[in-house]
Amino acid sequence: MITTLQPPIAQPWSAHLWQRLGRYGALIMLATLIVVMSVLEPDTFATGSNVVNVLNQSALSAVIAMGLTFTLVTGEFDLSIGSTASLAGVIACTLMLDDVSIPLAILAGVAVGVVIGLLNGLVVTVLGVNALVATLGIGTVAVGANYAIAGGLPVSLRDPDAFLQISLGRFAGIPYPVYIMVGLAVLAWLLLNRTVLGQSMQAVGGNAVAASLSGIRVNRVRVIGFVICGTLAALTGVLLATRTGSAAVSAGDTYLLAAFAAAFFGSAVLRDGQFHILGTIVGVVTVAVGFNAIALLGMETYWQYLFQGVVLIVGVGVGTVARRRAAA
Amino acid sequence: MITTLQPPIAQPWSAHLWQRLGRYGALIMLATLIVVMSVLEPDTFATGSNVVNVLNQSALSAVIAMGLTFTLVTGEFDLSIGSTASLAGVIACTLMLDDVSIPLAILAGVAVGVVIGLLNGLVVTVLGVNALVATLGIGTVAVGANYAIAGGLPVSLRDPDAFLQISLGRFAGIPYPVYIMVGLAVLAWLLLNRTVLGQSMQAVGGNAVAASLSGIRVNRVRVIGFVICGTLAALTGVLLATRTGSAAVSAGDTYLLAAFAAAFFGSAVLRDGQFHILGTIVGVVTVAVGFNAIALLGMETYWQYLFQGVVLIVGVGVGTVARRRAAA
Amino acid sequence: GGSPGKDSDNGSDKGAGKTYSIGIVQFASSDETSETAIKAYVEYAQKQGWEVSKVDPQGSVDKAISAMNDYVQKRVDAIVATVFPSDSLTAGVRAATAAGIPVISFAGGTAAGVPINMDGGRPNAAEGAKLLVKDLGSTGNLLVLGYKSGLPCLGREEQLMDTVKGTGIQVTRNEVPIPGQVEAATRFTQAWLAKHPAGSGPLAVWGCFDDPALGAVSALRQAGRDDVRVYGINGTPAALRAVKAGDLRATAFVDVAAIGLAIAQRTPAIIAAGPDAKPEDVAIPTFLVTTENYDEFVKKYPAAK
């Protein structure tokens, strides 16, 4: 019938421009940042080794932020990722001190994440506690468990070399963590965009009532989201331990806000406020490049913060403003 | 045809019980906590002076959490409150070191909050940046400003006594901060429930589209919400300085999660998931009583965390579960 | 309620001699150094049969002050505060003083009402700084990883700067955040290394405590660089191991356990003297551990590693 989707008359050229800018705003900013830096610091920033270095720095944040993306996609929140990461690292290291083999220790660490994710999910769905309170609570409990195990003292391995290889080792000149990041990103993307589960997650996040009425088991989907998030958080914690060969009670704390920043920044990449894996990765990389730039330029501490804050806002702002102009 | 109000059919007695429990769940838990403590520590916990002491400890968290409640009511988020508090404190103290009079210094500190709140509001409404990213960004910028001013060093007053009086002074045996808390709570309650602005805020939080089509100036209301939040955060920072007689870059950080915990905990008090002042206060007091209990009982570190986590979850969980049973 | 803590902590088996009730305000249960000192203190106190309770304010001054007020409510005989600058705990200290309770500070500095403090600042950095300058031969580049909001770090950095001043050493400074000190240190170091490739004169990294130093070590490992010397302070087990392995040039082992014990032993006297006694700063014995003297160190402090 006569609902013609394309607006009857052709759009002005400018509108097209705005649309592009709205879609690629965040990416354009990242690009600009890179170009400027390459000009300012040709022989330190724009070097292959530094690129690898930045990617390597992004790896861990990327893994945990991707996990968070899953909970955000299902319309939930997870404030426990930081504590989960810390706990996983501490458990893995403690086990290795008790001469448990590395693979087993890692497995145990990750298992912790599964358990915490499950707890989060059940408290949210079965007890019906708001996700923020629930995950904050479970997170606090996790910290408690952490103290019960390590008594708050950093756990450092006696001879960490084999363990350290996991993050120091390289293949074709690129450190393993980068491969891990990329591999997980591909998997996560496929899961979200090419499977029924992924679509269900997005549906639940988009409109839980509609999802449930169309036969999706909303609660189950939510729990799965939390479990994936917890698992990746734990994995991050373990990987973090492979960097220093030791684990500390609060090692993972910094990842909390960083992951949220990346995920929300990413929700403005290419899409309009939807969380998606690619966006999250871009968010993480942007932050990493920003930090790298700061360090290379040797900015004053206060510049560092101003810079990071502005990058966040501009990166998202450009897109949204442009989109609005395009609509107008 | 006249309204057919359906004859209320007698409900099963149990349903009533569940309803009550659903309504008062969080309060009941607080009461239980208090009773148990009074039995365990009759001569230290259940004393008038300790009650005053706990209220006094709640004061600052209460002020900042009430501010946050306003943004939450309008359906937004504010991650910058911690940095705002820190900055306000640092600015107030720095000014006093330059022999600015106390009232002026306090005013300046609070003004900072107004400005930050305004910035948050404008970035969210005008640039259309998601509140989490926006406030995280502005917050980071605030930290930058903080370093620019104090260079990261703690700013401590030369002779703080007059300034300290603000939180040490008592009237009728009750410290001023308690009066401040109560006074602001009353004002905030009136603002939310007895003014057009308050009603607008709740409408905007409930359904922004409907609100706007009803003629409510959604953006303006949002901005006001952010400004109130920023102002109270700044006030908290200044009050904190009156406790410490000094200010530090990260002094306010710990308030962030605490305030969110209190507000979301409070959203389960008496109502079902709506944010309101009374609830927030209850949330703050619950946490304070818990902390006080810990100190008086002298728990192991891990117990302290387990305890705090469980209090959060149970306090909210009881209510929600009960409500569901009541509905069924 | 959380009563289980009750018996688990205050070993209130009344031993011989006068018993006291002590309230300890931690800095953060995750802060290794202060925790070690507290541990030593608590062990002694419990042997004496004193009642001890600990509260973890999780790094929040406000909570620390709250905890002190709670202890005043509890009418303890002495309060131990940790790391928080004493002059930022004023509200708590005042309440304590008013109740005649002396406040002992671990590394927070003395102040009115805080008659005794163990100094975790300047003294601990002295030897290390000298060694650093000597190693560099008073030239080359130095990366300083500091933390200005922490009193001990502040003193240590000042000490370092005083020593470096006048030499030809070029200093790059970065502020490390807490938490996240290790990763931040790694990133700062990586960038600094990029600017100072191998062969650009003598290079060194100095951390105001061991975590940043270890972060730097991790960066060196990842970059496969061995031409940079790293210096830390505190002598945490991880750091000591790194020294032994030669990854860390030196760490100043701060014998907080000893000082914790010493102050515990002096507690009765402190209580007797009350809050208004003449303020005193007790320097913490330090031992600069290097690859060369590691074994000697182990002989002296078998417990440490």
Added chain:
Amino acid sequence: MNRAIQTKGPAVRDAEEADPGQRPRRLGVSLRMEGISKQFGGARALDGVSISLAPGEILALCGANGAGKSTLVRILAGAEQADSGRILLDGGEVQIDSPRTATELGLSFVHQELNLVPKFTGLQNMAMGLRSTRSLGILDRKALRARAGEVGEMLGHQIVLDVPVERLPVAERWMVSLGRGLMRPAHLVALDEPTASFTDEEAERLYRVIEQLTASGVGILYISHRLEEVLRIADRICVMRNGSVVGSYGSESLDVRTLTHHIVGREVESIERRGPAAPSGERVRLSVRGLGRPPRVRAVDFDLHEGEILGIAGLVGSGRTEIARLLVGADAATEGEMVLDGEPYRARTPHEAIRRGVCLVPEERRSQGLVLADSIESNLQMAAVGATPRMSAVHRPRASRRIARSLIERFAVKSRSPKEAVHRLSGGNQQKVVVGKYVRNEPSVLILDEPTVGVDVGARAEIYGIVAELAATGTSVLMISSDFDELAVCHRVLVVRGGTVVASVEGAGATKDRLTQLCFAHVDDQEIA
């Protein structure tokens, strides 16, 4: 999680094996719901309701707002649990404890309220909840698209598959949600007011689909307040009142008047026979010249007189809603002037419009009209709050409760108390609340966009009564409706096509056929443009 289904009718297995690709061989089950009762808190929504439906049969549920129709359907869908009563498929009792169970049983639903994921495309929305036929739950996107195409053909309407539904006109969204109901090969389809926001044009298509379905043995449970259509398509009609079935009739044995009588329990003069109540005033209240917001709306001219009821007819996507939105500043007009009561009127925001006494009753009650979690009372006060210039003004709960009470009376909103949350109200009663909140402001220009969507005959007459009443007291009314019969209450009807006014018809001449014809004239050129 789900308790297992105790007995499965033979039909059930077909449904499960069938993949979205092809429809199973044999369709259709017989449904019996026996003694279904449901109580919400204190209120009894259903009281021992029994219905039965044979394969290939069309059973219509009629009844006033709040009679319990949707609740019955929602129980069948597993969205609500009955307090008592049994559900039998092909004679075997089934426990439908979740929507998922219902879909597994081959029951398909189009619920009264739009239930779509705004950011999803049409295709994603239609695919939602379908099981994957591939291993590892990999999406079979080709098959899904193909199936969606089939459904589109069934509906004789090319459903918009690749645009996020939030960017579609409301009626388009309904097409998507209708399509979703047909994605699964179903044994029974329940349609809860599917045509409420359709023009006859789209409705006709739906009827044809229904014929196809029944022909292949699928049973249809049909809810509607449009009595003509009910009488036309239904085999049997079940009339509900206050939660129980008051009668079941063969449709041929009824006409609109008697059916109306059964539903309301009294005579209601039908809209057709009521012309405009009073003649419209002479003074021009609002004059619009060259108003536009390209590309969607262009060069709109018309005068709205004092006390006039001016109708707007048009097809889906013709721009009616958009014009309305421009009049109240919900979207900013980029062209044209307006004059209100002799003074220039430029609405940049709904606030300014409402301050000048121009209100829009929006099209989609749940997303645009209501704060679902809030009480009737606070929803009714929202427009008044919005109209208050000074935000610092004091809000008086008692006063607003009093006013709320009177509005609830006036609009006969079926509720237990003003404090009841609106999401607990029946669809029609929610609609009354939305209208009521704007009427409370005593506007000088009241714009109604599809005001009677999901409103029962009785209430519909009441709403038109109120509209006439307002007009009589000088209020100018602008009314958008897809139900052209209803436009009979207007003094004048504007016909909108391609985002501009193409004709104006005097009340007498504004017959359904005439309007429909005007809407379609030159449609083909429109499409190419």
